[in-house]
Amino acid sequence: MPKRTDIKKILLIGSGPIIIGQACEFDYSGTQACKALREEGYKVVLVNSNPATIMTDPEMADATYIEPLTADILEMIIKKEQPDALLPTMGGQTALNLAVELAEKRILDRYNVELIGAKLDAIKKAEDRELFKEAMTKIGLDVPKSAYVGSLKEGLEAIGHIGFPAILRPSFTLGGTGGGVAYNMEEYKELLERGLKLSPVHQVLVEESVLGWKEYELEVMRDGKDNVVIICSIENFDPMGIHTGDSITVAPAQTLTDKEYQRMRDAAIAIIREIGVDTGGSNIQFAVNPKDGRMVVIEMNPRVSRSSALASKATGFPIAKIAAKLAVGLTLDEIPNDITRETPASFEPTIDYVVTKFPRFAFEKFPEADPTLTTQMKSVGEVMSIGRTFKESLQKAIRSLEISSYGLENIDVDTSVIKTRLKTPGPERIWYISQAIREGMGIQEIRELTWIDPWFLYNIKQIVDMEEKIRSYAKGIKKKESLSLAPYLIPKELLMDAKWYGFSDRRIAELLNVEEADIRHLRRKYKMYAVYKIVDTCGAEFAAYTPYLYSTYEKPFYKSAVNSQQSTPPLKPPLATGGGGGGELRTPNSELIVECESNPTGRKKVVILGSGPNRIGQGIEFDYCCVHAVFALKELGYETIMVNCNPETVSTDYDTADRLYFEPLTIEDVLNIIEVEKPEGLIVQFGGQTPLKLAVPLEREGIKILGTSPDSIDRAEDRRRFKELLHKLNLKQAESDTAMSVEEAICAAERIGYPVMIRPSYVLGGRAMEIVYDGKSLREYMKRAVKASPEHPVLVDKYLEDAIEIDVDAISDGMDVIIGGVMEHIEEAGIHSGDSACSLPPYSLEKEIIDEIKRQTRALAKELTVVGLMNVQFAVKNHDIYILEVNPRASRTVPFVGKATGVPLAKIAAKVMVGKTLKELGLTGERHIQHIAVKEAVFPFDRFPGVDTILGPEMKSTGEVMGIDKDFGRAFGKSQTSCGNRIPLSGKIFISLKDKDKPLSVSIVKKLLELGFSVIATRGTALYLKDHGLDVEVVNKVTEGRPHIVDFIKNKEIDFVINTVSGAQAQKDSFSIRQSALQYGIPFTTTISGAIAAVNAIEMLKKKQVNIKSIQKYHKGK
């Protein structure tokens, strides 16, 4: 069918900020959709509140709105843009829910906007579990016994026929938030009550437990002609009971026979037809009873998803791109497969490798959170790896995680602990499994504790057995001799077998008690090199044109030299790397060939190292920068080579860079690529800490690092050298010291004076950073911090209380320095910059201060001969300017600055790094803007019940939003709406403050009362306010008897919570206030500066309506 001509303009909704369960996979899908639709000649209107996305780049759509994702804002945009259609399936659950709301409120009808891809009925049938169950029953498919309950009473009735253990799933929540498993009545009641509250429709599905069953997913696509294809099957390593986002998953399915797979395939096809998803992709989950093969349908997502992003990367089939084209009427057979070019998209990819996805957790950021893995997703990111076997891909995945693990290392714990850890799944379960095997526990026993399929367990056993074999060569090796002994360390065949199993050099070295480099040298001596294979969608049946590569080790083959009758042309591999495993049998003249398909070009090329898995402190912002580096260098005619292992990202889309290596970002894996590609240089500045850590070791190997030199980076990172630098430039720094031991730290703190901010060096995201007020807490901290980063010393800084924090992004070509943006933080210094809201341009700073900050930034950039990006953090206290830190590399705020000012900083920086000057690039001065952009952080607190929402120096946010408008109040108001903390315009405000904040509260409360709010406060705060003549109500603290403030919150009598605390006891006492505000979705702030900004916003929003304006219009003519 030809594409539709009756629609011209299509509205696309993004997924908003990065949160747990909804990460940058939707930037990937949205970006693909934008590109695909425009390629077909449609105009695209895009709405997303997340500035750190490629999709919101002005080039990606015809009109881009970085605005809150709410029905009223969307209505304004629809009214203005008059789109013909809305494609709701690209922006995750957020976009789907919003589309449903727009449809149900008849907004789409009113403006004649057609839902394409999935119609309202289909969305509801897939999302409403009761309707879904009916549909499944209708087509003869089995579903777990279940009941939909809307109250505790109904729930108690339902559990009678369902039985324990039962699974609870609240309707319409993200990533299964609020779900859980109940083993007894008490747990059941507790979970049910929470689920009912969390569900926006107050419904919970109570289901028969299929815990321990095998879990599968199929990615299905359907076109308008009813052609259906399965793109990928995924088998979960972790059985049912652990959210698929938290499970290790493997593609393709490993333990299904063809009959069972086809049965699942037939079911998936029947499901997509019955649900009626018109066109596009869906994800369908199944559970299979390992005892008898009973198969039940778990759920269906009628949209692209995290799994479809994974499936796209795993197979090379771009689901979102194709889905977008199907939505406008094309059919699968009309769309070519990009990779093979000759074949159409109406096929099912077949793969000749094994893909492993491994989740990345951030429990170290939330020590109070329960790290048990359940049906509620808790991971913050993931890695994917490709190997020729499960063992290889698993080991590659482990080292991709960047958790200082390079294999299945030993854990020294009691057997009883191991058993507990096997039974209670946590993020480290696979290491405990390997330890259990090491200690002789049988596969059957491990299976009974974990319910993991024995097939996976046996594979782990093979890895452990191989370790033992390697380790048997460790005796006899003395560390110092290792280099000279290298040729005799371990036999060639065994080393080959180990590499075949995916062992990293580092793990092998560890087993042999030598250095990683020794193994590297040994491999070179044995001529044992990694080879690269292509992800080609077809198992090598057809030639592939897209260099999407992964590494592996293969044993060689050769041409027998005897009698060669030229029956066939001699074999000419694209790049034959000699060597490999034991070839004792070959004839003397035959050449050993290990086939490598990398086929590097002779073009001038640059390798860009990506940022690895998303984690708190290093997320989509860095992938954004890497993608921009690729775009910029392509513009300059370079061949761009991307190395990354995060399947959610735009950077790992095979058509972003010219060549994609889907590989772990370790020194070994990166060096292997460089040996093959021989690039002109390497860009490490854009991917955050991940590639930066590799800069020095890579430079040591003689590899050219482009841009600011690793030495300059070190001068900024190393505290002693940094101090010298500031001293030289006569710049001020909060007093600081470096300590290598606990005692040194105590001395330093006493000399500087408490409170001090303390942290290990070389970390992102404020990992393990804390403010301490006395020696006792300092000692406690040191115990933890040293564990956090053993190779680096600890930093002690004077903590500047109540200072204003400033972030500056600048760019330099080594001569000129241009300021990208000066951002004033809303929250005071001491709260991690990643967690703080900020305003561009500054909203309260005086001009002289800003000018001085810019001057200092320039001086720093020049002194460090920055070539590329630089970020400086300042604190301003009593008109004094202190430098907090300097990072001569891309920062988290680069995308935000780009969106706020329209200057593509990352792109320009990449060009500068390959030798362009800022003048040549036309950037001669700072860009001044007439609007205000506010960035706000988004937190995962709702995922971690029990974790306090108080902000501190340790970064906890997962994502960000941007509010943009004519003035600060409205921009801030929008930013709050976008992160789900919508500021009320009327009602009752609760306020409870620490003493230090009380003076500032007088003006806040006065204004609130003037604006028509009523104010209720805890006794101390109320008394203070009353003393200042303000009319406030008093409410009990939780410790003071009932009714107390939490009762008020639960009864929804409070519209906004302002709560600041200091001291551990006060924090403990008031914890339930913040927790219930979070739980009941009451907007809140935990800083007085946040409260001031909120009041400012309320005042403005009451006076004026918010404006909507596209980014293209904001930056028009610039």
Add this chain to the structure above:
Amino acid sequence: MAVNPVRKFGPVPLENFSNGVKALLVLSDGTVFEGKNFGAEGKTIGEVVFNTSMTGYQEILTDPSYKGQIVAMTYPQIGNYGVNAEDIESLGGPKVEGFIVKEYLDFPSNWRAMRGSLSDYLKEYQIVGIEGVDTRALTRHLRDTGSQMGIISAKDLNPQSLLEKVRKHPGIVGIDLVKEVTTKEAYPWNEGCWKWHPDSQLPTPNSQLKRVIVYDFGVKLSILRNLVDAGFDVYVVPAKTPAEEVLDMNPDGILLSNGPGDPEPVTYAIKNTKKLIGKKPIFGICLGHQILGLAMGGRTYKLKFGHHGGNHPVMDLKTNEVEITSQNHNFCVEVASLKGQVELTHKNLYDGTEEGMRHVELPILSVQYHPEAGPGPNDATYLFKRFRELIEKTHG
């Protein structure tokens, strides 16, 4: 993370990966792959072909169409779910000459798996396997140079003498392999397709069973099972059964089955088919399709490396719908050579080759691919119903 690398010596390893029995795969162009033996020991010669199906190795091994061929699986991990009593495409064990995989896994896991592993199964039926081969390199090599003969040897590891042996082998073009796999005796068949829960999903009982005679050129049991499900009374006869004998049985329709190798040397089948055309509705599958083509005076041609997999898109030219199909053939019918007797009904969207035809006047239809799946998708099982409808239309 809290995992500290503490060294501790565990139990002595149970299996010794490096010390398996070595084996060689030597292709007739002199390319030598080293690996390890699994399954039976010894030597085996056959035409080396690859199959891109990710599941279904047991069906592939037992598919009689692979007689004379050594199959290399492009999916790298084989043995995962073991073998079972149900997923077989012929009785009496595997029909392939040999089996090539990247990694063989000896610890099956599946609720239907029988005792014993895939390797045990291959040993039982004397099938030689080799693992540890870079099957992707092998596949690319076969793709570029075309299918060729090869030898797997587990004990004799002299590449030169093995190469000589494989070059001396006459090959399989022009050889009648059908006679080696066809049944000796005629037999009735009444088992339907595999269902998870036989009671709950019984095929709707059909009072009007239609009788079909299946010419066994190496028939896959899935064809027979699908015929049963489509409401046929199935009777299988040996490949050389004279047409007259079949017509004497007065069946409602005739199915010409799949089978191994080159259709041209199967002259008796072509001759018999000529006699059947116009007498009874006929359905041809794979080799049966080719034989039908030849019987009608058409030509066949050999593909460079054949179609062997479970993911080929085929378009039904009548509805323009795409079905994902199971494929296993090296030869194709040149539909144009049939000069208007038939119309092309199905086309392969990968390479545009002919996948199905229908006689313009007579009740004859045939497909090159495998609507019976086994392994592969069930998208095309409608063809068995279409055959039944054709019969009903013919006989009223």
